[in-house]
Amino acid sequence: MKILLVAGPFISLREPYNGGTEAFIVEHANELVRLGHTVDVIAKDADEKNLFQVIEFKESPLSMKDNSYRPCTELLGQQHYQSLQYGIFNVSGYDVIHYNSFIPEIYAVAALIKTPSVLTLHLPPEEKFVLMYQFFIKHAPVTPIGISERMSEKWKAALGQDVEVILNGISLEKWKLNERNTDGYLLWSGRITKDKNVEAAINLANHLKKPLKIVGAIFDEAYFNEQVQPQLNDQIEYISHVTQQQLSNLVAGASAYLATAIWEEPFGLSTIEMLASGLPVVGFNTAIPPELRNEEVSIAVDSDNWQDLVAPLAIVKNCESEACRNFAASFDLTKTAVAYVKIYERIAKKVEL
Incomplete structure (x- = not known):
């Protein structure tokens, strides 16, 4: 055709x-x-x-x-x-x-x-x-x-x-399977806007005293300047916008991916990309549609409270990278x-x- x-x-x-x-x-x-x-x-x-x-x-x-x-x-x-x-x-x-x-x-x-x-x-x-x-x-x-x-x-x-x-x-071969660093940093990616809610990831990382890497283009300058920029430090790092290959490389040092959008993601392609790379995902129901959820590697909570992500992070802490990729392979x-x-x-x- x-x-x-x-x-x-x-x-x-x-x-x-x-x-x-x-x-x-x-x-x-x-x-x-x-x-x-x-x-x-x-x-x-x-x-x-x-x-x-x-x-x-x-x-x-x-x-x-x-x-x-x-x-x-x-x-x-x-x-x-x-x-x-x-x-x-x-x-x-x-x-x-x-x-x-x-x-x-x-x-x-x-x-x-x-x-x-x-x-x-x-x-x-x-x-x-x-x-x-x-x-x-x-x-x-x-x-x-x-x-x-x-x-x-x-x-x-x-x-x-x-x-x-x-x-x-997704094309699996584009996303290299990484051996997880279970004690590594948390990873968040997406457009920097209020609806994508990166502040929830920042609050969670601060609470757990874990490093967080934030990746994405700034679509809302006022939101970034007021809610994100003041919280950046040695532990909370903003990396700007990156290619798929660069994002894949960042996965290698991460322990989990945070999906914290408070608008209903129509699909959530980044969730599948991270799982394909061997990285488990935790987040809100709004950020992770039902088809993308899995009780072992991709856990969503019926909440928009960052505190409710502490428990699922503990659940995915020791999951196998291969289990993440196997679930992603169905997409x-x-x-x-x-x-x-x-x-x-x-x-x-x-x-x-």
């Missing part, structure tokens, strides 16, 4: 990724190529090692800043300009289009396209996304996909239709890609009939 994946014309797919959605797009596109398909991806750029082709929409040489009619910055104006180019892009050669974008203008244009499409719902059903996707689904031939059962149920209610589930997967990248291909083939066949 010839497949078009849509990230967004100003979305970078270079490492370090902004989040799990970008990681999914890259890994999924590469796996589809390995399975014998031709894959193009609409994005700003991607690392040269990838197997797929990047389709770029250029910025305008003219200024797109608007100070009067619809005030916007130059950056936002250029983003609007790039997104609307999708409307004149020729999609007739593709069997299926797979959308993974959060850009309203993309869906305003995509609603006019009659190529059978898949829409992966990477985020919870917040009001602006609900309206955006309702509009898209009303006007175009779209099959929505949830990435966990709990997200599927929420989107089913929001969209008023069934939402199939395909769990995300296989190839299995995910094959499940999507079955849907691609199904919806493409409907058009042929």
Whole structure:
């Protein structure tokens, strides 16, 4: 099949990724190529090692800043300009289009396209996304996909239709299995925002008198400056944003990974990546969906209180690295890609009939 994946014309797919959605797009596109398909991806750029082709929409040489009619910055104006180019892009050669974008203008244009499409719902059903996707689904031939059962149920209610589930997967060979340092530091990674709740990890580490390494891009400067920066010291270390390989190297010295987000993670790709590396995970139910939980290596508590993570940390202290990886192995990248291909083939066949 010839497949078009849509990230967004100003979305970078270079490492370090902004989040799990970008990681999914890259890994999924590469796996589809390995399975014998031709894959193009609409994005700003991607690392040269990838197997797929990047389709770029250029910025305008003219200024797109608007100070009067619809005030916007130059950056936002250029983003609007790039997104609307999708409307004149020729999609007739593709069997299926797979959308993974959060850009309203993309869906305003995509609603006019009659190529059978898949829409992966990477985020919870917040009001602006609900309206955006309702509009898209009303006007175009779209099959929505949830990435966990709990997200599927929420989107089913929001969209008023069934939402199939395909769990995300990872490439195990990208994550080296490490022998755990049971007395090593605690590890936390993610976007630095209030919803990701790194302060819970800091409080827990201070209570246990254990070192903590914090990894991730600062998305909320005020939150970082007020809640994180003042607590950094020799024991609590901020390492900034890193590539997957760099994160994998950090796992080698860690004893456990903390998943402390207080918003409902749609999937929680980092949980599987850490388990694949041999590192057990403890966290809140909001951060670890039911599919990713395991009573021995991936324990979630029905709480958002960091004190409730002390007991599960004790439980996973002596678990085997191999047990972590064996559980993660069930979330296989190839299995995910094959499940999507079955849907691609199904919806493409409907058009042929």
